[in-house]
Amino acid sequence: xxxxxxxxxxxxxxxxxxxxxxxxxxxxxxxxxxxxxxxxxxxxxxxxxxxxxxxxxxxxxxxxxxxxxxxxxxxxxxxxxxxxxxxxxxxxxxxxxxxxxxxxxxxxxxxxxxxxxxxxxxxxxxxxxxxxxxxxxxxxxxxxxxxxxxxxxxxxxxxxxxxxxxxxxxxxxxxxxxxxxxxxxxxxxxxxxxxxxxxxxxxxxxxxxxxxxxxxxxxxxxxxx
Amino acid sequence: xxxxxxxxxxxxxxxxxxxxxxxxxxxxxxxxxxxxxxxxxxxxxxxxxxxxxxxxxxxxxxxxxxxxxxxxxxxxxxxxxxxxxxxxxxxxxxxxxxxxxxxxxxxxxxxxxxxxxxxxxxxxxxxxxxxxxxxxxxxxxxxxxxxxxxxxxxxxxxxxxxxxxxxxxxxxxxxxxxxxxxxxxxxxxxxxxxxxxxxxxxxxxxxxxxxxxxxxxxxxxxxx
Numbered sequence: 241x242x243x244x245x246x247x248x249x250x251x252x253x254x255x256x257x258x259x260x261x262x263x264x265x266x267x268x269x270x271x272x273x274x275x276x277x278x279x280x281x282x283x284x285x286x287x288x289x290x291x292x293x294x295x296x297x298x299x300x301x302x303x304x305x306x307x308x309x310x311x312x313x314x315x316x317x318x319x320x321x322x323x324x325x326x327x328x329x330x331x332x333x334x335x336x337x338x339x340x341x342x343x344x345x346x347x348x349x350x351x352x353x354x355x356x357x358x359x360x361x362x363x364x365x366x367x368x369x370x371x372x373x374x375x376x377x378x379x380x381x382x383x384x385x386x387x388x389x390x391x392x393x394x395x396x397x398x399x400x401x402x403x404x405x406x407x408x409x410x411x412x413x414x415x416x417x418x419x420x421x422x423x424x425x426x427x428x429x430x431x432x433x434x435x436x437x438x439x440x441x442x443x444x445x446x447x448x449x450x451x452x453x454x455x456x457x458x459x460x461x462x463x464x465x
Numbered sequence: 466x467x468x469x470x471x472x473x474x475x476x477x478x479x480x481x482x483x484x485x486x487x488x489x490x491x492x493x494x495x496x497x498x499x500x501x502x503x504x505x506x507x508x509x510x511x512x513x514x515x516x517x518x519x520x521x522x523x524x525x526x527x528x529x530x531x532x533x534x535x536x537x538x539x540x541x542x543x544x545x546x547x548x549x550x551x552x553x554x555x556x557x558x559x560x561x562x563x564x565x566x567x568x569x570x571x572x573x574x575x576x577x578x579x580x581x582x583x584x585x586x587x588x589x590x591x592x593x594x595x596x597x598x599x600x601x602x603x604x605x606x607x608x609x610x611x612x613x614x615x616x617x618x619x620x621x622x623x624x625x626x627x628x629x630x631x632x633x634x635x636x637x638x639x640x641x642x643x644x645x646x647x648x649x650x651x652x653x654x655x656x657x658x659x660x661x662x663x664x665x666x667x668x669x670x671x672x673x674x675x676x677x678x679x680x681x682x683x684x685x686x687x688x689x
Contacts, residue, residue: 288585304591314586317604327590376591 241301241380241412246284246294255280255436257294264379265410267402269417269427269444273459277436278416279384282308285414286382304331307378311385313369315357320349323357323368327376335375343371346401348394362389370398374405383415387422399425420463424448432456474636475660479667482640485553485627486620489560493620494613497565501572501612502602505580519573522566527559531626534559538630551632556640559626564616571615575608576601610679614672621668641667 241262248255255277262268262285270278283289285296286308298306307327316323324343328335344350347367352360357368366389373381387395399422405411417423423430423444430447432440432455440453448465451457504515536542538550538558549555583604587597602609624642631638633647641664648657 286589288588303588306589307591308589314582317607330590330592330596373589378591 241285241299242295242297243285244295246281246296247292248280248284248289249292253277253280253436255284257281257284257438260285260431260438260441262380262412262414264412265406266429267406267413267415267427269415269423269430270433271417271420271423271430271459272433272439273462276433278433281433282382282384282414282416301379305379306382307373307376307380308382308384309366309369309373309386311366311388312362313365313386315360315365315368317358318356319354320344320357320360320368321353324372324375327372331376333376339375343375346397347371363391363394366390367394367398377409378411380412381414383413383417385416385418387417387419395419395422402426418463420448420460420465432459434459475663477636478639478641478644478660479663481553481638482621482642482664483667485556485560485640486617489557489564489620490613490617492557492561493564493568493616496561497568497612497616498572498609500565501569502576502580502605504569504573505576516573519566519570523570525563525566527563527623527625528629530562531559531629534562534626534630550630551634551638553631553638555630556627556638559630560620560623563623563626564620567619568612568616571612572605572609575605575612579605579608610675614675617671618668621664 243257243260243262246255246257246260253275270281272278280289284291286306287296287298287303288308316326318326321340321344324340325335341350344353347364347370349355349360349364349368349371352364357365360368366386370383370386387398390398402413403426413426415423415426427444430441430444431438432447432453434440434455440447440451440456447456448460451460504512504519534555535550537544538547538555539545540550549558580601583601584597587600592600622642624646627638627640628643628646631640631643633639633643639647641660645657645660645664648654648660
C-alpha cells in the first residue's frame, strides 16, 4: 500500500502525510501524542474517511480485504457467537464449530458463547472485536488502541498469537498504541506522528533505541522509554 | 351500566378505534421510518430546515392538523371531490399527518446518534451497501420499535383532529376518545371513566404484547 500527499483538513486540525509505504506481511506501528492525528490517519488509510487530496494505492486490495478494530469497538446487539460469525455471514461462509471454538477460546469467551455481547465488559468486548476481525482472515488489519482495556495477561496472549500467526499466515498489521511495550514487541517498522504529519519513521529497533528526531525523543522520554 | 353506548355499540367503537389506530400507525411507520433513515443518510442544502420543520410538525397541535385536513377535504376544498370528510379514511389521513413526523423525527434522532458508527463498523467487516442498510435497520430496531410504539400511543389517545374530520358520527366515525369527550360533555362522567379504563387496558395490552414478542427475540443485559 502506497500513500502520497494525503491531506485532510478540519476546522482546527490538518493532516498531511507526504509519503508512507505499507508492505505486505509486516507489522507497522503508528505512535505519537494524543491529538497528533494517528486515528485520523488510520481512518484515511482504512478507507473510512475520504481524503481531501492525495492518493492511496491499495495495490489490488479490496475493501473486503481490509478491516479496522477500534478502541471502543462496535458490538452488535446480539450474542457473542453471532458477533463472531457476522463477517463470515456477510461472505456466505458457514463457520465450522472448531474454528469458532478456537477464536472463542483465544478471546476467553468460550463460556459466554450465547451471552448478550453488549453486556460484556470493555476488555471482553475488545477481545471479541479482535477475534471477529481475525476470523475472516483479512489481508490488512488496522488496530487503534484495541488492547487498551485488556488485562496484561490477555494482551500478552494476543501479542503471542499475532507473532505466531505472522509465521503461518503473514498478514499486514498497522497498530496504534500508547503502550510502547506492545509496539516494541510486535512492530518491525514505526511511523511517529507529530502535529498532523509523519515526523520520523524507521525500523522499530533503531528508531526506539536511538531516536534522532527531537520530538520523538521527547515523546519516548514522556512514555518512560 | 352504559345508557348511551350499548354493548354492541361499544364493540363497534373499540373495533373502529383499533382499526384506525393500527392502520394509521402502519402507514406512518411505512413512511416515517425510511424517511428518518434517509434524512440521516442524506446531506443536502436545506437539511437543517427540513429537520427544523420536522421538529415543528412533531409538536403540532392535533386540532390544527385536523383543521388543515378539514379545509382540504371540505366540499369546496381542493380535495373535496373525494368525498372523504366525516369518514374513517379522513380520520386515518389526519392521524397519518400527525404520526409520521413523530416517527420520522424519532428515527432520525436515533440514527444520527448511532448510524455513523454502525456504517463504519459494517465497512470494516466488508459489508456491501445492501448489507450495511440491513444492519443499520436491525441495529436500530429498538429505537425504531420505540418510535412506532410512541406513534401508536399518540394515535390511540388522539381526539382533536379526528373529532374535526370525523365528526364523531354514531356507528360511523365515533371512536373511544371522541366518545369519552362526548360523554363528559353530557355529564356522563362514570361512563366516560369506564370507557377511558377500557382504552387504557387496550393500549396496555397491545404494548405489552408487542414488548413480550420483542423480548422473546432479545436477551437481557449481562454484566461480567
